Amino acid sequence: QSVLTQPPSVSGAPGQRVTISCTGSSSNIGAGYDVHWYQQLPGTAPKLLIYGNSNRPSGVPDRFSGSKSGTSASLAITGLQAEDEADYYCQSYDSSLSGGVFGTGTKVTVL
Amino acid sequence: EVQLVQSGAEVKKPGESLRISCKGSGYSFTSYWISWVRQMPGKGLEWMGRIDPSDSYTNYSPSFQGHVTISADKSISTAYLQWSSLKASDTAMYYCARHVAVRAAAGYYDDYWGQGTLVTVSS
Numbered sequence: 001q002s003v004l005t006q007p008p009s010v011s012g013a014p015g016q017r018v019t020i021s022c023t024g025s026s027s028n029i030g031a032g033y034d035v036h037w038y039q040q041l042p043g044t045a046p047k048l049l050i051y052g053n054s055n056r057p058s059g060v061p062d063r064f065s066g067s068k069s070g071t072s073a074s075l076a077i078t079g080l081q082a083e084d085e086a087d088y089y090c091q092s093y094d095s096s097l098s099g100g101v102f103g104t105g106t107k108v109t110v111l
Numbered sequence: 112e113v114q115l116v117q118s119g120a121e122v123k124k125p126g127e128s129l130r131i132s133c134k135g136s137g138y139s140f141t142s143y144w145i146s147w148v149r150q151m152p153g154k155g156l157e158w159m160g161r162i163d164p165s166d167s168y169t170n171y172s173p174s175f176q177g178h179v180t181i182s183a184d185k186s187i188s189t190a191y192l193q194w195s196s197l198k199a200s201d202t203a204m205y206y207c208a209r210h211v212a213v214r215a216a217a218g219y220y221d222d223y224w225g226q227g228t229l230v231t232v233s234s
Contacts, residue, residue: 032216033218034218038156038221045224045227046208048223091158093218099158099160099161100158100210101158104155
């Protein structure tokens with residue numbers, strides 16, 4: 001069971017900006033643990049997109065950005081492209097579970 | 112180049128045992144934890160547990176504790192996920208990933224992922 005809640009889907013036209021929220025609680029995001037984001041293209045393994053709330057690994061376009069505040073975090077995609085159509089997951093650490101937790105996942109559709 | 116290469120797809124019957132593997136290369140295998148993640152058909156990612164290959168210390172998600180065993184053989188840079196008695200509900204894709212500490216007390220993330228191992232359990 002996921003303890004991080006994301007919207008099931010978001011959509012936007014090419015070039016637009018979309019945001020995905022990730023809502024947690026006082027035992028994970030609210031406790032100060034960092035949030036990370038992954039992109040999963042159809043039929044492939046997840047890929048690290050953002051780590052440590054707002055850091056991009058080498059090779060990830062700067063169209064992707066992350067932020068965190070309180071018990072929530074957000075992923076923003078600006079200049080939406082057809083290749084961004086994928087599932088996106090947030091992840092954090094939960095002290096009550098003593099382990100990692102993923103968000104429920106969000107499907108991004110490019111109209 | 113960091114790589115995690117997982118063993119191939121498996122088809123098993125309920126009640127059978129299984130061990131799948133994840134071989135790391137291109138980095139010091141004992142310097143990073145390995146985590147395992149389940150993805151049931153059409154569903155999201157679920158964190159199962161992790162292992163420190165340097166001393167085989169493990170911790171599991173409560174949802175998976177007692178149902179699976181995570182182990183590692185550091186001499187061959189390989190981590191394992193095993194079941195003693197499979198159920199149909201274990202049908203899923205399983206991923207291993209290199210599990211990295213962000214900084215002290217800030218949690219972990221998974222920077223490199225294996226290609227996944229599809230496990231199908233059916234009578």
